[in-house]
Amino acid sequence: MLIVCECFSTKQREFNARIGAVRAQTTATASPAVNRSAPEGKKTLRQGCVVVTGASSGLGLATAKALAETGKWHVIMACRDFLKAERAAKSAGMAKGSYTVMHLDLASLDSVRQFVESFRRSGRPLDVLVCNAAVYQPTAKEPTFTADGFELSVGTNHLGHFLLSRLLMDDLQKSDYPSKRLIIVGSITGNTNTLAGNVPPKANLGDMRGLAGGLNGLNSSAMIDGGDFDGAKAYKDSKVCNMLTMQEFHRRYHEETGITFASLYPGCIATTGLFREHIPLFRLLFPPFQKYITKGYVSEDEAGKRLAQVAADPSLTKSGVYWSWNKDSASFENQLSQEASDADKARKVWEVSEKLVGLA
Ligand SMILES: NC(=O)c1ccc[n+]([C@@H]2O[C@H](COP(=O)([O-])OP(=O)(O)OC[C@H]3O[C@@H](n4cnc5c(N)ncnc54)[C@H](OP(=O)(O)O)[C@@H]3O)[C@@H](O)[C@H]2O)c1
Numbered sequence: 531m532l533i534v535c536e537c538f539s540t541k542q543r544e545f546n547a548r549i550g551a552v553r554a555q556t557t558a559t560a561s562p563a564v565n566r567s568a569p570e571g572k573k574t575l576r577q578g579c580v581v582v583t584g585a586s587s588g589l590g591l592a593t594a595k596a597l598a599e600t601g602k603w604h605v606i607m608a609c610r611d612f613l614k615a616e617r618a619a620k621s622a623g624m625a626k627g628s629y630t631v632m633h634l635d636l637a638s639l640d641s642v643r644q645f646v647e648s649f650r651r652s653g654r655p656l657d658v659l660v661c662n663a664a665v666y667q668p669t670a671k672e673p674t675f676t677a678d679g680f681e682l683s684v685g686t687n688h689l690g691h692f693l694l695s696r697l698l699m700d701d702l703q704k705s706d707y708p709s710k711r712l713i714i715v716g717s718i719t720g721n722t723n724t725l726a727g728n729v730p731p732k733a734n735l736g737d738m739r740g741l742a743g744g745l746n747g748l749n750s751s752a753m754i755d756g757g758d759f760d761g762a763k764a765y766k767d768s769k770v771c772n773m774l775t776m777q778e779f780h781r782r783y784h785e786e787t788g789i790t791f792a793s794l795y796p797g798c799i800a801t802t803g804l805f806r807e808h809i810p811l812f813r814l815l816f817p818p819f820q821k822y823i824t825k826g827y828v829s830e831d832e833a834g835k836r837l838a839q840v841a842a843d844p845s846l847t848k849s850g851v852y853w854s855w856n857k858d859s860a861s862f863e864n865q866l867s868q869e870a871s872d873a874d875k876a877r878k879v880w881e882v883s884e885k886l887v888g889l890a
């Protein structure tokens with residue numbers, strides 16, 4: 531145990547040197563993932579395996595790069611566009627052999643199941659899963675739907691990831707890695723206890739009648755709360771589901787499995803493809819507005835380092851936490867809004883979602 535802790539603190543220093551200092555906490559357990567055949571009796575950790583969804587651009591790509599270049603992680607880039615992901619990895623300068631691109635379309639439950647099968651066939655262990663991919667349709671007038679008929683934003687960002695992480699729990703539990711993690715990327719925009727979260731339309735799951743009805747826009751609303759379709763709200767609602775799901779995972783599994791469940795707001799990465807469907811004027815003005823007015827802007831590189839910390843830094847092992855960063859880029863445990871931390875809503879999102887994805 532002590533040796534592994536020492537190994538972790540050395541790793542922590544190396545990690546912090548590479549990707550920036552973070553607040554210290556401690557947790558580590560002895561594990562066969564420690565390679566005892568290293569020279570001079572030194573114990574080293576085997577290379578970890580991390581799956582990052584939506585690693586073909588923006589935050590996911592920057593995170594994949596930050597983890598891969600430590601040499602301590604093999605990154606599975608779980609992406610819907612194989613060629614785009616390969617090109618992105620190359621142009622980001624990721625070393626061949628440090629990553630594998632595997633096909634995953636979160637807007638299809640069949641594709642999620644196929645990804646899990648392919649991942650298992652690869653024979654790699656699963657040590658960390660990062661649920662990062664998302665779509666945002668702020669200007670859509672009408673809803674569009676996933677292959678299974680769910681409104682696209684909630685279907686992709688929440689239901690696709692919900693099925694993926696539920697199926698991969700078995701694999702995470704089997705891993706012998708000392709710090710196994712499931713990270714689900716959240717957002718300030720789903721938190722109505724913030725200024726950004728109060729910009730209309732605000733997130734609100736209501737009584738979840740639309741979710742219970744399957745979000746299909748036919749015999750139920752395409753919106754979780756049963757209201758009229760609003761693409762920006764659908765995205766914010768999906769992020770509330772992401773943050774509630776992380777907490778429900780924590781309540782159900784942390785004590786029994788030791789897996790760390792966490793979420794985060796990486797900062798406003800105003801330049802990513804997330805805003806691709808916004809009007810051109812918005813895309814032009816949003817980055818300088820975030821840089822010079824709100825000062826909430828972070829670069830893709832910096833945000834990638836933050837998510838990499840939450841995924842792998844030995845000092846960020848606390849479970850059930852929603853991480854944020856202050857102006858000095860130091861991490862802290864942030865408060866979620868009342869709705870995004872409502873345990874009854876989290877249980878209901880979990881129970882309804884497992885019916886929708888065919889787990890119950
Ligand atoms: N940008 C911000 O300011 C900000 C702030 C807070 C939180 N976030 C969160 O950060 C995460 C990443 O967003 P980003 O800003 O990096 O946006 P991005 O550059 O658009 O990246 C989104 C990724 O998700 C992938 N994706 C979309 N639909 C998918 C599907 N059906 N199956 C598989 N992958 C799919 C995209 O793939 P393609 O490359 O094929 O399109 C892309 O790789 C999201 O969870 C977002 O909510 C972002």
